[in-house]
Amino acid sequence: MTTKKKRSVHADKDSWVVITPDSALDTGRSEEGDPSFIKLKNPATGSSSLYLFGCGDVSVYEVKAFSEDFRSWFIGQTVQRDGRLLYVTSVDPLFLLLPYISSTATEGKFQPVEQMVMDEDYPECTRLLLCKQGMDSLHHVADEKEVGGLKFHRYNQEKTLEWLKKKVQRTxxxxxxxNISVGGGVKSSTFIRVKQEDATEEDYLRYAHGLISEYISEDLSKDLLKHLQLPEISSPKETEPPSKKRKLSDKPVEAGEDYTKFNSANFAQKPPKKMTAAQKSLAKVDKSGMKCLSAFFSPKVKQEKS
Known part of the structure; x- marks a missing residue:
């Protein structure tokens, strides 16, 4: 009797399907090292993100993923369970350096950039110092001073906001x-508005500000919004006119209160008023044989004849 052999499927957990530009995989100068994936701190969220460093760490690329449920890749004779599609795009390394430079703002002194870019959680952040594009752009976010052939830097908030403003304008x-659709009429990335001319200059600025904010901290994003002199977004219109709303209470309802009391029929009843001294003494009088005053003015009920 023959037995069927189970076919084993080997999946390499360290393999991905990646779309990347040729410049990221240029290995013409192999002595400078091959491209490599590195985990660094995300400048916007502070969490761990994946980046691709080109040969010799000359350029930096961000790695993003397109993912759907229940997807796999067939690679040769194997099945790759990670069905994500990764795509690599270039990123300005100054965005990755900025959190380290700005963290020294409270000290207010010039320092070597090597002392600024240090992170125990992400020790490979020092590879950013080898990226020529980022190092040559430090003057956009910091003051520079050269002493004895050595350069020292100090974070400058105004320079940073001006640099980010130019980024927004170019965006x-x-x-x-x-011909990208922007403005309030765009509800999702898959919705394309028919009339592009409806978008105002403010719509474009806000949209571009949102894109740049994906690479900076929340506090810096708020400062940039003020620097762009964009007015605050007005609150959305009320869906129901005030005249039709039920007034439940004159005081704001705190979260700790019991909301079920609004469903009670007794909630609208007023509490009994306190009795005066005269009313209290009158209540003690024996009322037997006495008629109520309203009885003298009420209509008499006619008795039916039998």
């Missing part, structure tokens, strides 16, 4: 050239 220009 607005790209959005217009690419």
């Amino acid at each position: 607005v220009s790209t959005l217009k050239k690419s």
